[in-house]
Amino acid sequence: MGELTHIDDQGRVRMVDVTAKPVTSRSARAQAVIHMQPDTFTMIRDQGVRKGNVLETARIAGVMAAKRTADWIPMCHPLNLTHAQVDFFPEPSGAAIRIEAVVRVTAQTGIEMEALTAAAAAALTIYDMCKAYDRAMTITDIVLLEKSGGKSGTWTRDDPASK
Known part of the structure; x- marks a missing residue:
């Protein structure tokens, strides 16, 4: 396992200094899964939710969250x-919806958190829009599926349970 780069030699939290790192093309793909009652799934599929088009709203929320990840995650x-x-x-x-987020950038640092945040925010938006019908919805499997670029190159999840 690598060294914890967000901790300095005195144990203080810090933002990693990427000044000297080269700019490279980077991408990341992440997922989240939201499980619900069959009736809730049908309402989403048939666009019968009173608040509007659940999936398109969740798509917008995911993209917006990816763009604002540094506002959510302190050291990003x-x-x-x-x-x-x-x-x-x-x-x-x-009675589930798997959400997949793909994010790309040309930068000095990775983009995994942006993809994970996008998937999570989309799932949370689905929950928010449907909670009046189904408070027992469950969000699971928020995982990084793959990343590319940077010093560590390409990584792909080999867990068969994740798509």
Whole structure:
């Protein structure tokens, strides 16, 4: 395991200094899954939720969250994203929706947190828009699926449970 770069030699939290790192093209893909009652799933699928189009609202929330990750996560660097995309993969048999976020940037630091934040925010938005129908919804599997770029290169999750 690598050294903790957000801790200085005296144990204080710090933002990592990336000044000397080269600018490279980086990308990350993450997911979240939201589980719900079958009736809730059907209302979302059929656009029957009174608050409006749940998935399009969640897509916008995910993109906005990716762009504002440094406001949520204290030691993240503010990044000028070049791409953010949120997609939905309904799983009718399990009354679940898998959310996948892809984010890209040309920068000196990674973009994993932006992808994870986008997926999480999209899932939270679905919950918010549907909580009047189903307070038992569960958000699971917020995981990084893959990342590329930077010194450590490409990494892909090999967990078969994650898509």
